[in-house]
Amino acid sequence: MNRAAMSRAKAGRPRPASVKDVASRAGVSVGTVSNVLNRPDRVSEATRQRVEQAMAELGFIRNESARQLRAGKSRSLAYVMLDASNPFFTDVAMGIEDAAARASMSTFLCHSGGDAARERTQLQLLEQQRVQGILITPVDPGSAVIDEIRARGTHVVIVDRTRQGDTICSVSVDDELGGRLAVEHLIDRGHRRVAFVGGPHSIGQVRDRWAGASEAWRAAGLPEDDLVRLDTERLSVDEGRVAGQRIAGLSTRRRPTAAFCANDLLALGLLQQAVTTGRRVPDDLAIIGYDDIEFAAAAAVPLTSVRQPRQQLGETAARLILDETDNPDHQHESVVFTPELVARRSTLG
Amino acid sequence: MNRAAMSRAKAGRPRPASVKDVASRAGVSVGTVSNVLNRPDRVSEATRQRVEQAMAELGFIRNESARQLRAGKSRSLAYVMLDASNPFFTDVAMGIEDAAARASMSTFLCHSGGDAARERTQLQLLEQQRVQGILITPVDPGSAVIDEIRARGTHVVIVDRTRQGDTICSVSVDDELGGRLAVEHLIDRGHRRVAFVGGPHSIGQVRDRWAGASEAWRAAGLPEDDLVRLDTERLSVDEGRVAGQRIAGLSTRRRPTAAFCANDLLALGLLQQAVTTGRRVPDDLAIIGYDDIEFAAAAAVPLTSVRQPRQQLGETAARLILDETDNPDHQHESVVFTPELVARRSTLG
DNA sequence: CGTTGAGCGTGAAACGTTTCATCAACGAGG
DNA sequence: CCTCGTTGATGAAACGTTTCACGCTCAACG
Numbered sequence: 001m002n003r004a005a006m007s008r009a010k011a012g013r014p015r016p017a018s019v020k021d022v023a024s025r026a027g028v029s030v031g032t033v034s035n036v037l038n039r040p041d042r043v044s045e046a047t048r049q050r051v052e053q054a055m056a057e058l059g060f061i062r063n064e065s066a067r068q069l070r071a072g073k074s075r076s077l078a079y080v081m082l083d084a085s086n087p088f089f090t091d092v093a094m095g096i097e098d099a100a101a102r103a104s105m106s107t108f109l110c111h112s113g114g115d116a117a118r119e120r121t122q123l124q125l126l127e128q129q130r131v132q133g134i135l136i137t138p139v140d141p142g143s144a145v146i147d148e149i150r151a152r153g154t155h156v157v158i159v160d161r162t163r164q165g166d167t168i169c170s171v172s173v174d175d176e177l178g179g180r181l182a183v184e185h186l187i188d189r190g191h192r193r194v195a196f197v198g199g200p201h202s203i204g205q206v207r208d209r210w211a212g213a214s215e216a217w218r219a220a221g222l223p224e225d226d227l228v229r230l231d232t233e234r235l236s237v238d239e240g241r242v243a244g245q246r247i248a249g250l251s252t253r254r255r256p257t258a259a260f261c262a263n264d265l266l267a268l269g270l271l272q273q274a275v276t277t278g279r280r281v282p283d284d285l286a287i288i289g290y291d292d293i294e295f296a297a298a299a300a301v302p303l304t305s306v307r308q309p310r311q312q313l314g315e316t317a318a319r320l321i322l323d324e325t326d327n328p329d330h331q332h333e334s335v336v337f338t339p340e341l342v343a344r345r346s347t348l349g
Numbered sequence: 350m351n352r353a354a355m356s357r358a359k360a361g362r363p364r365p366a367s368v369k370d371v372a373s374r375a376g377v378s379v380g381t382v383s384n385v386l387n388r389p390d391r392v393s394e395a396t397r398q399r400v401e402q403a404m405a406e407l408g409f410i411r412n413e414s415a416r417q418l419r420a421g422k423s424r425s426l427a428y429v430m431l432d433a434s435n436p437f438f439t440d441v442a443m444g445i446e447d448a449a450a451r452a453s454m455s456t457f458l459c460h461s462g463g464d465a466a467r468e469r470t471q472l473q474l475l476e477q478q479r480v481q482g483i484l485i486t487p488v489d490p491g492s493a494v495i496d497e498i499r500a501r502g503t504h505v506v507i508v509d510r511t512r513q514g515d516t517i518c519s520v521s522v523d524d525e526l527g528g529r530l531a532v533e534h535l536i537d538r539g540h541r542r543v544a545f546v547g548g549p550h551s552i553g554q555v556r557d558r559w560a561g562a563s564e565a566w567r568a569a570g571l572p573e574d575d576l577v578r579l580d581t582e583r584l585s586v587d588e589g590r591v592a593g594q595r596i597a598g599l600s601t602r603r604r605p606t607a608a609f610c611a612n613d614l615l616a617l618g619l620l621q622q623a624v625t626t627g628r629r630v631p632d633d634l635a636i637i638g639y640d641d642i643e644f645a646a647a648a649a650v651p652l653t654s655v656r657q658p659r660q661q662l663g664e665t666a667a668r669l670i671l672d673e674t675d676n677p678d679h680q681h682e683s684v685v686f687t688p689e690l691v692a693r694r695s696t697l698g
Numbered sequence: 699c700g701t702t703g704a705g706c707g708t709g710a711a712a713c714g715t716t717t718c719a720t721c722a723a724c725g726a727g728g
Numbered sequence: 729c730c731t732c733g734t735t736g737a738t739g740a741a742a743c744g745t746t747t748c749a750c751g752c753t754c755a756a757c758g
Binding site: 016059061062063064065066068069074084085087090091093094097101106107108109110111113121122124125127128129130148151152153237268269271272275276294295297298299300301302345 | 647
């Protein structure tokens, strides 16, 4: 047994068939095999069939690394998610995947989990893979790594975040408007003391929603002190519960009659805390969330929420990056979607 | 301007620096650059620094395609998820990613969405990428495509499913035991008429949980007719609501006092339907779910659920595939985890 | 009959790495 | 002074594709 055969047996992994193998089996040149693969019209019916037959017999699978190396570009996009455990982002991811698949591109999903170091590693990996483009919901939209990547030639689109006055594609939702819609709704329903639950305020999202909320409040001519800002450490269910306790701890005079939460996870936590401590929703406390994830509508008291067009966000992001990679005179674009209030029982009673 | 420069300018994407560029800038050979990259100990301190400097200046990023082509293998795993919108699977995915990262492997996440055709496409793509191994929660565990892939040399581990008497690695959870635990708990709590909500029964999971449930029922010597099987079309929140209506529609004599749902999504839907139509949980209807996703604990009436070690499932799957690819005398293994009942208010009152 | 032009196929070069046999330089030991 | 071994660097081959400039064949046409 020669060395090659030995190592092959040991590895247990037979060398996959290559175009060369297919070519010799079909009695043609490798160039022809490649033509069958890439421009079937350039090759006669008869030989095409012979080659395809050989491929089937050998179980030929095209080696994408080699293809990519020669062609100089890959057929794949990547989306770096901020938090895979938040259904909002998985929906965005599915929108991206769909749109990419329609353009016969494959999508790699990665996951930073809000950790900047991890995000860096993921990006490095993707750059090494020479993906066509990177879609990302960054931990920090201002981060320089994004610029470095772009400087090296990989296209990047920012998803669900924006960058001030920058020349980069992004898709996002008008969070200030969302905040306004939420608070206007609460004011319409007669609430005159309202809590804004969210944080940390280092997140642009949170800042904008808060800004919209307080703007609506001022516009209605209500006293500034009666819009209470309750800061949270994260946008999680736990923190929602904590916020609920803090609200319960306030004196009756100061206690808000409604809460606007910066996302649905917070709202669900708050809802749970309220209900389990015997407060009625919305009579004792009205609650409004943000994102309108599936679980918001599924809560025991269905949650009013500000809906973002999640799938569409993803689809548009994919469209933008495809344009950027294909179209020589691509113009950077910041698409801003309009959120929509979905009123349910948690504010309607 | 020559043609190369023109097309380069037009594409707007400068050709990234290669080892050759780095080599000439550092005044060494390409072999040396490669050594710096792969066995830094083989190269003197001085040249190493020179090369690293050159890399930094040129913004060199290793081309993974070329690396892979030459080395014959990739540094990546893939997980094909069944349903990204179910938090259970994202948790499993995170477990896989963590374990893979620890072994300095990157992970590609794909998503079949329960669609066999889509699954096939994804698998084909992954095979073309020559990933080291594929982890998959298959649409149909019995499908032949899995065998074909393995026959061609790519290792596969089945996640959260099993295959009868087959020689393939898998990780799963003892669903029959889970079903038993759930129903025993309900019997303990005094329930004598119980519904099993789940379907379709073509899913192994559902069958096993049902089997465990009816076994526990028989073992307690209770009349078979009093364990009612309510079939659903899918394992979704919607279907949970439908099941709730069906339960409500039963005559008082026949109506169960508790429901065991085949997953948490169903349970949440059922819970919502019950609560919004004025039934009290657990007094009028006790509910128990399966998976113990985060939203189960976060429900207004916190859900009793059967917990599966999700992260650990993922980690173990990753461990298995790494062993299979690295260890020449790897033995196939079917790891079965033990589920655990987490009792909360939806059954405790 | 000679020329032309499709229509098909060919073969070699190139993509960016890694690997490996080889070589140069140099110090130690005889 | 010669030989050896060690250390560090080199250069060419190889991985599996795609691409492209050529050929070959044959039918049509002048």
